[in-house]
Amino acid sequence: MSNVLIGGIEGGATHSHAVIMNSAGSIMASASGLATNHHLVGMKECQKRIAELIERTKVAAEIPINTPLHGLGLSLSGCEQEETNQELALGLKERYPNLSQKYVVSSDTEGSIAATSNNGGITCIAGTGSNTLLINPDRSKVQCGGWGYLLADEGSAFKISHRAVKYCFDDLDNFEKAPFPIDRVWQLVKEHFKIKTQADILDSFYKNFDKAHIASVCKKLAELARGGDELALCIFSEAGTFLARNINAVIPKAAPELMNKEGGIHVLCVGSVWLSWDLLRSGFVSWIESNTKIEEMSLMRLKTEMGVGAALLASDRLNLPLDRDYSKNYTIFYPYKRGVSTVNNGSA
Template sequence: MPELLYFGGIEGGATHSKAVICDRFGSIISKVAGPSTNHWVCGIPEVARRIADMIESAKKQANIDIDLKLQSLGLSLSGCEQDATNKVLENELLDKYPNLSKSYYVCSDTMGSIFTASPLGGMVLIAGTGSNALLRNPDGSTYTCGGWGAFLADEGAAFRIAHKAVKTVFDHEDKLILSPYDTSATWEQIKKHFNIETRYDLLDHCYAKFDKAFFASMCEKLSHLASAGDELCLHLFEDAGISLAKATMALLPNVSDQLLTKNNLNIVCVGSVWKSWTLLQNGFKTEIAKATNKFGLNLITLTQAMAIGAAYLAADSINYDLPRDYSHNYNIFQHIPPNDGSKTNGTHTNGTYTNGNGVAAKKIQTNGNGSLSNGKYTNGTSNGTSNGTTNGTSNGSTYGKSNGTSNGMSNGASNGGTPNGKYTNGIQAKKGLKTRANASPSTILVQDG
């Protein structure tokens, strides 16, 4: 009779955790759910107790003797980024729960995600209650962006989206920063979620009774408002998409060529916020278009719990070749092709004119020589002639003919300008505003909205 060998893995987030046990063939034979296992929130002794409870429940579910030790147990946990504290947790488990497992492999929650999808490493972008981005190259080099918690980071995460919603309402009511979007629906949702009537009632939830997971859980309700067309909530999710793209861009320069498959990098997207991809994608794609990449990006979701990646890492740490098929562990939900940086001005996307980098162009009109003080447009660089609405003059100068010597607002000009010069270089001009011949380059007329 073959020896009974079992291998475990736990993925631990700031809100929930999952545990799996595999047999020696790599098949998952039990799964259980549990509470947060972030030791910065719960403390190491409590985290060790919760881990023991989950593994004991998983053993019972698989009809494994409770005293039979696992060969290895991988712990891919939120908050486990430091070797010193990871070792303290391992020793706590070995000391207090001697029959749980023979050995442990402790790492951050990002690592389990990566190694669920590939044996070489890769990139993971977590957007759940909190957020974090990590790149692990085959040579072991690791790069991170974010992951500093609610007070210092969490951009693009559920907590940050919910927090920004509350802050926007408070600032608007205080008349500190007036929101360009109607705040009434968001405020009503905040009151329902926290069961409050006034802003003062919310202070308890922000301080004395602060619960990050509960605060963040409002994000799902805000996503419903956004899907129904609420402009403030749409803005919040688009902004979250921008933040997640920025975290990605921070790591891209460090990607090893060994991680590329058919010139594409797989990015593991983990967390409940990714369920709102339709709300995130405009901000994400617009921002990521600023990056110059020679390789494409595949955004992927895991079809297996990332606890299996933790189990793989733990088995590898004791040199046991646990069978696995990575192709069954993920799906690609978005492909973003390579971008060599050669875009053309005048592109029109979803009704918004964007410049060569895919950035929404500000509605600003300039003087006769077409220079713009923020540097996005200078003397009509890169004519965008595809839609006939860009660069109203033959030499690319904005709102005026060459050298700004004539009144460029009157009729556009030879290079595709529209009647009355309404569109120039992809920027919409306010009707009736004119520039003077030889106007100063620093003169900028701003159109509201």
């Protein structure tokens, strides 16, 4: 099958990325689109967005829209349950018969791991939401988080943003003083939500709730932290501890093959929050040093197109040929070693 066409979509609660690859492992085209978490947008709307995104990618790759891909990997936020995964795939087959011949549906964390290895690994996603997943070589899985903003999402952009608002509200209500002055953070919150009083924000958190809009406070808060604001720095340090705790929660179930790699256990870090590693680092490292026995860990980031992992996963699960060199897909941005202060503290 020399002309095999395999697609992949990495989808989250804010946006999605698609690629189409050939059997030589070359990316023929890529495209970006809207959120594809079916819990947030509904199953039919999710299917519609997937179809539109792949059709645009086909056009960019100069593939006729009515030519089905041989396989399509969907690594999407919210796809943790096999029953709804099958519902998603079946709906695509029925409503869009020319989209792809076969489908593989998995969580976004699983697709990320597939970009670095077909022998398992750990990924910690911290974007709008958060989720950490361990996959062992025998394909057994251990998950921490991934339950949405009401039940989990610690270390995510949403929870960082929510924490900033909550610190301000508790301080203003004289319920609990924030650990540092709230002035600059509160001013940022007022400007972001275009409000003057505390009561004005209620519409954004209830009637017209928009998770992505609330989460987008995080980027502005990072700028404030880099400007030296103590409360903003504190919030990111706290987020660093939450991400360290998420990762540590799954490590006890890791197979020896994953624990004994050169550089210790490898963790793939995905999502916009990891771009602020310089702000997360102190809390992350301090918690690991004080609360675990981890001696060595390599934090990695992808350096390939989002969606490649989903395509590789489809290739493996559907037995479709797709050449790959995993070493080209990632880089180590922070090599942790207990008791050793590493020089590389750049952003992820």
